[in-house]
Amino acid sequence: MIGFLIRRILAVIPVLFVVAFITFFLMKQAKGGPFDQEKEVNPATVKTLNARFGLDKPTWINTTAVSRASDQGVANPLTLTRAFLDSQFGNYIINAVQGDLGPTYSSKGTENVQDVIKRKFPISLRLGLLAAALAVLVGLPLGILGALKQNTIFDYISLIVATIGTSVPTFVTGLLLTLFLSRVFGVKPIKPIDAWDGYSTAYIAPACILGLNTMAYITRLTRSSMLEVKRQDYIRTARAKGMGDRVVITRHMLRNSMIPVVTILGPAVAGLVTGSFIIENIFRVPGIGDEFVGSIGSRDYSMIMGATLFFALLVALGNLTVDVVYGFLDPRIRSKS
Amino acid sequence: MRKRMIALFALLVLILPVLAACGAATPTTAPAATTAPTAATGGEATAPPVADAPTTAPTDVPAAAPTDAPADPPTAAPTSAGNVLRIHQVAYPDVFDPQKSSYSGEIVLLSQNYEGLTRLDENLETVPAAAESWEYNADATVITFTLRPDLKYSDGSPLTAENFVYAAQRNCDSATAGEYQSILFDLAGCADFASSVVTDTAAYDAAKAGLGVSAPDANTVVMQMAQPAPYFHTVASLWVMYPAKQEMIEKGGETWWQDPEAQIGNGPFQFSSIVEDQQIDFVRNDNYWNPAKLDGLSFIYIDDSSVALEAYKSGQLDIFSPDPSQIPAVQEDAELASLYVAYEGANTTGLQFNTKLAPFDDLKVREAFAYALDRETYCEVIRNADCLQTLTWIPKGIPGYDADETRFAFDEAAAKAALAESSYGSADALPEITMMYATNDPANQARHEFVANTFRDVLGVEVTLQGLPSKDVSAAKKDNATYPQLSLGGWIGDYPDPQNWVSVFWNSNATFAQRQGYGNPAADELMKVGDTSTDQAARIAAYQEAQKIIIGDLPIAPMYNRVNKYVINPRVTGYAMTPADDQFPGQWSSTSISITE
Numbered sequence: 001m002i003g004f005l006i007r008r009i010l011a012v013i014p015v016l017f018v019v020a021f022i023t024f025f026l027m028k029q030a031k032g033g034p035f036d037q038e039k040e041v042n043p044a045t046v047k048t049l050n051a052r053f054g055l056d057k058p059t060w061i062n063t064t065a066v067s068r069a070s071d072q073g074v075a076n077p078l079t080l081t082r083a084f085l086d087s088q089f090g091n092y093i094i095n096a097v098q099g100d101l102g103p104t105y106s107s108k109g110t111e112n113v114q115d116v117i118k119r120k121f122p123i124s125l126r127l128g129l130l131a132a133a134l135a136v137l138v139g140l141p142l143g144i145l146g147a148l149k150q151n152t153i154f155d156y157i158s159l160i161v162a163t164i165g166t167s168v169p170t171f172v173t174g175l176l177l178t179l180f181l182s183r184v185f186g187v188k189p190i191k192p193i194d195a196w197d198g199y200s201t202a203y204i205a206p207a208c209i210l211g212l213n214t215m216a217y218i219t220r221l222t223r224s225s226m227l228e229v230k231r232q233d234y235i236r237t238a239r240a241k242g243m244g245d246r247v248v249i250t251r252h253m254l255r256n257s258m259i260p261v262v263t264i265l266g267p268a269v270a271g272l273v274t275g276s277f278i279i280e281n282i283f284r285v286p287g288i289g290d291e292f293v294g295s296i297g298s299r300d301y302s303m304i305m306g307a308t309l310f311f312a313l314l315v316a317l318g319n320l321t322v323d324v325v326y327g328f329l330d331p332r333i334r335s336k337s
Numbered sequence: 338m339r340k341r342m343i344a345l346f347a348l349l350v351l352i353l354p355v356l357a358a359c360g361a362a363t364p365t366t367a368p369a370a371t372t373a374p375t376a377a378t379g380g381e382a383t384a385p386p387v388a389d390a391p392t393t394a395p396t397d398v399p400a401a402a403p404t405d406a407p408a409d410p411p412t413a414a415p416t417s418a419g420n421v422l423r424i425h426q427v428a429y430p431d432v433f434d435p436q437k438s439s440y441s442g443e444i445v446l447l448s449q450n451y452e453g454l455t456r457l458d459e460n461l462e463t464v465p466a467a468a469e470s471w472e473y474n475a476d477a478t479v480i481t482f483t484l485r486p487d488l489k490y491s492d493g494s495p496l497t498a499e500n501f502v503y504a505a506q507r508n509c510d511s512a513t514a515g516e517y518q519s520i521l522f523d524l525a526g527c528a529d530f531a532s533s534v535v536t537d538t539a540a541y542d543a544a545k546a547g548l549g550v551s552a553p554d555a556n557t558v559v560m561q562m563a564q565p566a567p568y569f570h571t572v573a574s575l576w577v578m579y580p581a582k583q584e585m586i587e588k589g590g591e592t593w594w595q596d597p598e599a600q601i602g603n604g605p606f607q608f609s610s611i612v613e614d615q616q617i618d619f620v621r622n623d624n625y626w627n628p629a630k631l632d633g634l635s636f637i638y639i640d641d642s643s644v645a646l647e648a649y650k651s652g653q654l655d656i657f658s659p660d661p662s663q664i665p666a667v668q669e670d671a672e673l674a675s676l677y678v679a680y681e682g683a684n685t686t687g688l689q690f691n692t693k694l695a696p697f698d699d700l701k702v703r704e705a706f707a708y709a710l711d712r713e714t715y716c717e718v719i720r721n722a723d724c725l726q727t728l729t730w731i732p733k734g735i736p737g738y739d740a741d742e743t744r745f746a747f748d749e750a751a752a753k754a755a756l757a758e759s760s761y762g763s764a765d766a767l768p769e770i771t772m773m774y775a776t777n778d779p780a781n782q783a784r785h786e787f788v789a790n791t792f793r794d795v796l797g798v799e800v801t802l803q804g805l806p807s808k809d810v811s812a813a814k815k816d817n818a819t820y821p822q823l824s825l826g827g828w829i830g831d832y833p834d835p836q837n838w839v840s841v842f843w844n845s846n847a848t849f850a851q852r853q854g855y856g857n858p859a860a861d862e863l864m865k866v867g868d869t870s871t872d873q874a875a876r877i878a879a880y881q882e883a884q885k886i887i888i889g890d891l892p893i894a895p896m897y898n899r900v901n902k903y904v905i906n907p908r909v910t911g912y913a914m915t916p917a918d919d920q921f922p923g924q925w926s927s928t929s930i931s932i933t934e
Contacts (some may be wrong), residue, residue, distance in 0.1 A: 031808035035516065039439075039829055044532045047513045051534075106431040108515070110591040119613070175643055175683030182647050190637060190649040193612040281640035286614030290640075 008323065012316045019312040020305065022097070024089050027304055028059055034105035034299045052109065053102075054091055055301075062086040092305060101309075102302035106295070113306035116291060121273075121310075123196050124287035127229075128273030130203055131211030135268075139215040140261070143222025144254065147230065158219055165216025174209045174282040182203060189284070196286055206283040210276055214268050216260055225257035232256075255329060262325050266318030274311050339720065342391035352573045381916070397712040404618060413875040419630040420932050421618075422909065423837045424921045425645050429614045429638045431443035434594040435579035436508040439516040444576045445920035448600035449619050449634060449927060451543075451579030454501060455570050457925045458770070459913035461735060461833040463571040467496065467603060468558070474843050477567040479777055483556040490582070491607040498552035500580035504525045505550040505560070507586075508577040511535055517577055520831060523566040525549030561893045565869040567876060605629040605928045607685040614638060630911070630931040655932070656921050657904040661723040664902065665683060668722070673904055681725055681733045683830035683916040687780075688894040691820040693854035700891060701759035706823075707745035708752035709795040709896035710788070716897050719787045724897035731886050732898045734916040737835030745894060749795050756796055772800050773821035775807035783867040785825070817854045827893070833917060840864045843887050908932050 033055070035046050050056045051124070074080060085094065095102060101113035107174040146158035181187040187205075195202035229235065230253060238248050275289025292311070295303035351822045370639040400844060417651035430443040435451060437446055456466035467473075468482035489494040507513050509527040512535045522528045534543035549561030563570065572578075585599040593599045606619035606629060619634040637653075639645040642660035649657035659667050659677075667673045688706060690697040697703055712726035727733070729742035761767050772783045789800040800823065805813075813819045814826065828849075831837050841848045844864050845856025863883035867876040888895070901919045905912070912923030923930045 031806055035809065036811070039441075039831075041516045042522070042531075044528065045514050045516060045518050048531065050514075052514065083653045092582060107592075108432045108434070110434070110594070112439070150487040175641070178644055178648055182651055186651075186654050188651045189639070189644045190653045191609070193615045196615075218780075282644055284615065284644070285641060286612075290614070 005320075005324070008320050012313070012320075015116050015316055016309055016312055017093075020309055021089075023305055023308045024092070027301060032294075034301060036299070049123065052304075053105065057091070058087045060087050060089050062090070070108055092302075096305075096309070103304040104295075104303045105300045106298050106303065108195055113302050116215065116303070117288060117306065117310055120286060120288040120291065123285060124208075124275035124289060125198060125273045127203055127207055127210060127285060127287060128269065128275065130199075130207035131272045132214065132265075133211075133267045134207055135211040135215035135272075136216055136265070139218030143178045143219040144226060144249075145225040146219065147226030148249070151228065155223075157317075158223065161218040162216040164214040165219075169278075170209050170212070171278045171282065172274065173212060174206070174279055177205055177209060178282060184196060191284065202283075206279050206285055209283075210272060210279050214272060214288075217264065217268070221264065222257065225260050228251060229253050258327065258329055262322055263328065266322035267315050268318075270311065270314040270318040274314060341423065357741060364640070394678070406496050414493050422930060422932065423635045423637055423653065423851040424637050425649065425654045425657045426636045426920065427640060427645075427658060427898040429644075432594060433575050433600075434515075434516075435504065435581050437515040437594075438576060440558045441919050445637075446608075446617060446636065446882045447576045447579055448604065448924060450600055450604045451576070451581065452602075452604045452625075452701050453575060454484075454573040456574050456915060457571075457915070458928045459834060459915060459923075459929070461917060461925075463574055466574065467501070468573070471573075473567060473873070474876050476570075477565040477869060477871050480560045480562070480569050480573075482560075482570075482573065484556045484558070485626055488555065488603065488626070490601050491624050492601050493624060494582075494601070495555075496580060496603050497555040498558045499555070500582065501558045501578065502550050502552045503583045504578050504580045506530075506545065506548060507581075507583075509548055510756055511541070517575075517609040517831075518660050520572060520575060520577055522562065522741050523562050523569060523572070525561040528563070556763065559826040565870045567873075568832075568836040571832050571834045580848050581737075585900075588716050601755075606631075606634055609633070625928075627928050631927070634729040634927070636829075649906075651896045653908050655906040658900060659904060664721045664723060667904060676904050676907060677902070678914060678922065679722070679725070679900040679902040680914045681727075681916050682919050683732055683735060683833065684827060684899050685727060685730055685732055685895055685897075686724075686825055686827035686899070687730075689824050689853060690892060690894075691817065691818055691822050691828045691854055692892050694820075694822050696761055696770070697822055698758070699759050699761070700759065703891040703894070705756035705759065705796055706751045707791065707891055708748045708755060709791055710792055710894060710896060711747045712896050713747070715784075715787060720897075722900075723902070724899045726897050727895050729888060730843075730893070730895055731835055731880075732830070732916050733837070734832045735830060735835070737838060737877055737884065739881055739884055740787050742885075742888060744888060745891070752795050755886050756798075767798060770798060770800045770822055772823035773803045773805060773810055773813065774824065775810045777807040783906050788825070790853065814852060817852050820852050820854070825896070827895075830916070833915075835877060836864075836868060837886075839880045839887070840868050843883070843892070845875045850892070853892045855887075855890070857886055857890055860886040860890075910934065920931045 033051075034042050035049055047056075061084055063084070065086045066080055069080055069083045074083075085091070092102065097291060099114065101117075103109040104111050104113055104116060138252045142158040143163060146155045149155055178189055180191060191202045206244065235252055238252050274292065275285070275287040277289045279292040280287045288307070291303060292298075292307045295307060355803075359762065375601040402455075407933040426442060428442060430438070430440065430446065432438055433443045433446045435447050438447060452466045452574075454466060454468040455463045455471070458464045465485075467484055469485045471480055471482045473480050482498075484498060490496050505524065505527075506519060507517060508518055508521055508522065509530040509534050512529050514531070518531050522531075526544065526549050530548050531545040533541045533887060534666050535541055542858045549563070551559050553559060560569065560573075566572075580603060582601050586593050588821070589596055595611060595613075595832075597611050600608045602608070602622065605622060605625050605627070607622040608617070609620045610616070610618040615638060617636040617638075621629050621632055628868070639648060642663055643653070645657055646659070646663065648654050664679075667677050683759055688710060690703050690706075692698055692703070694922060697706075713730075716722060716726055727740045728744065731737040733738065733740070756764060767902075771784060774781050774787060776782070785804075789802055792800050803821070809907075810821075810824070813821060814824065828842050830840075841847060843855065843860065844850060845858070845861050850856055860883040863879045863886070866879040867883070870876050870879070898916070901914070901916070901922070905920055906924065909930065910933055912918075912921075913926045914922045915925065918924045
């Protein structure tokens with residue numbers, strides 16, 4: 001098990017590198033730069049800023065620095081390699097490995113990406129975990145009920161909830177809920193400024209909306225997976241043995257139908273805890289989702305890279321957790337690894 | 338049957354907590370429920386302001402306090418009414434550091450906390466502020482500011498000429514590299530200092546020493562210009578000259594500006610609390626020489642305009658900035674319509690021609706296209722009343738505005754006549770015409786199609802539309818050789834002096850004019866008078882005359898000014914509405930705003 005974990009954790013490193021490479025490549029394909037504004041910035045200032053942020057360096061490799069160094073008689077291969085990597089991408093990776101994700105351009109370099117993540121991620125994490133808990137706590141029973149009582153009123157209710165959860169976009173449900181709370185219950189849109197500091201009731205409404213989609217997905221997945229397991233031979237065997245309903249359902253059906261649900265939970269939780277631009281805007285949540293989206297429009301290169309890598313890391317961790325949980329659910333998977 | 342009941346019950350048990358949870362904790366709603374309807378109608382019905390505020394306050398507190406975990410009652414207070422102006426802002430600012438900020442949402446905060454040597458009054462005239470007077474030398478190359486005696490920061494520490502010298506130095510410093518650094522390039526040595534390399538210590542120090550700003554005594558700031566700049570007293574009012582304290586900046590490091598304790602100001606208000614993405618609060622600065630009437634200001638950040646409108650209606654905001662898409666709904670709403678104000682902003686957009694490219698090298702063709710523009714319909718219908726039409730370059734409200742300009746107003750007959758008089762004679766003889774636009778804003782396509790359709794309907798000219806990403810459009814517009822035949826574009830003012838509008842854009846040696854292939858020696862002569870004379874009235878007259886020549890030459894057919902638009906609670910009074918008030922009405926003269934209960 002420990003060997004498996006170590007192997008899987010090490011495998012995350014090349015994944016992150018590839019993600020970094022692709023993101024960097026795509027980011028550089030987009031026209032414009034972080035210092036483009038509606039009002040033009042003076043070229044002298046842009047030049048200084050580019051130099052400060054290392055944007056005057058070549059994108060991938062720095063051949064000029066290598067030839068300059070070798071002209072000066074530098075023979076140390078380490079120094080030459082460093083000169084070769086004195087590029088935007090090379091410097092980014094070297095700093096990132098040391099935990100420095102670089103200054104954000106939108107703050108004019110006054111803040112580092114890791115500080116922004118450190119400050120804003122806890123809020124998104126709290127919101128995302130609540131949403132995930134809600135999705136599981138409601139989605140799972142709804143799905144089970146739908147499968148056990150197939151084609152009855154319960155099944156239809158579960159279907160309706162799931163359909164609404166998947167098909168109505170969050171900017172509609174979120175706004176409707178905000179207006180509903182404000183007009184009917186007098187819960188006004190502007191919350192006290194410290195409402196987000198720890199867990200508070202302010203999180204509930206956005207968590208409901210954020211978790212809606214995942215909840216719907218879990219409901220449907222649980223239902224279809226339960227229905228499939230229900231028809232398996234071993235269930236018939238269990239029943240033939242004279243096992244009670246409760247034991248058959250919890251021990252045999254539920255446990256075996258959990259595999260697909262657990263599979264999607266890893267990436268889903270990673271997605272939930274990284275926040276949603278739309279939900280953050282509607283409920284005024286000071287989370288990280290806004291940074292993810294905003295950075296692309298403003299060509300905040302370091303924030304784009306930092307956010308993408310952070311998200312990739314979370315997804316990788318989510319998948320790793322899923323793989324570990326598999327082992328508990330299905331011994332066959334454990335023996336293979 | 339019994340099983341079925343149990344299952345149904347189970348389902349109910351499952352769904353109920355969710356509904357209840359989403360409906361916010363039940364105990365919270367109990368006390369609020371009774372007051373809520375009153376508050377809602379109070380807000381919507383624009384009931385007398387007296388009735389509005391008290392209803393809001395009690396609703397707010399019980400609803401907010403439990404949400405907020407009752408541990409910390411004082412923090413629940415900021416959204417309650419009282420003598421604090423609650424202003425809706427859309428996007429939370431990226432950085433509010435006087436020498437680094439560049440967006441108006443950032444500058445509005447700084448302008449409450451600080452004050453430059455001069456300031457803008459409710460007519461956008463430049464008036465004494467930290468400096469009680471200023472004087473130019475004969476050729477407007479030296480300006481001497483005399484500070485008010487005994488100026489103090491909000492913490493009681495003295496404010497002296499050195500603090501302003503530091504502001505100018507920090508702005509021109511290449512180590513700062515604020516995006517508005519070039520606005521002080523008229524200051525001798527500023528451009529050199531800005532392009533100096535920090536690591537080259539000797540050259541950097543020499544450039545720093547060469548900067549033409551000094552404080553011969555504690556009450557005098559002397560600025561040496563690189564060339565005559567008789568408008569520089571207006572530049573001295575800008576945020577780049579706000580005297581943030583050197584020791585605070587050095588102590589606080591790069592993120593000093595995030596700490597309200599470090600933002601010790603000399604303006605009418607003082608930062609008191611900064612909560613990222615939520616709210617920024619100010620209290621009145623009693624050390625300010627002209628104390629404000631309000632107790633404080635709250636800038637409340639709400640990205641979603643529908644949520645912001647709901648917050649306004651439920652009495653949580655005094656000033657609401659509607660999204661352009663909400664204007665029709667606001668104007669049709671019986672209560673909101675009377676509280677809605679819209680006025681020209683400090684920007685002008687028009688139909689820009691490449692005057693070196695056929696057919697627009699022919700003035701008559703440009704005239705035909707200028708006459709063909711139905712600006713009013715464009716603003717009212719296509720842009721949802723997000724703009725007001727204009728026929729001149731400098732917007733209404735900014736010194737130099739020409740209220741008498743009536744040339745090239747929408748006139749189909751004149752448009753046809755001008756085209757017939759042109760060297761081409763008719764629409765059929767015109768070469769192919771392409772109009773370039775940026776596709777980033779999805780609304781742009783409809784806007785440009787309207788303009789193109791106008792030319793087809795009025796002149797019988799087919800204009801091809803070319804939609805490109807905005808970065809490509811701005812790249813093409815950086816050089817006359819690639820400048821599109823037709824495009825919409827214009828200028829956003831930096832400071833309310835006609836020099837910023839006329840000379841900076843239309844002088845034949847200005848990059849903007851050159852890109853369009855424009856230059857007129859007669860206009861240049863007049864601009865020279867404006868750019869060098871110390872007689873302010875003569876300057877304005879010269880620029881106005883230059884503006885008349887430029888409009889006659891039609892490098893651009895002015896179309897509209899985008900508006901500043903707000904819904905304002907009637908309890909707020911005493912606010913100005915100048916084009917520069919683009920974040921809230923009265924932002925540049927906030928000392929005179931008051932709230933009547």
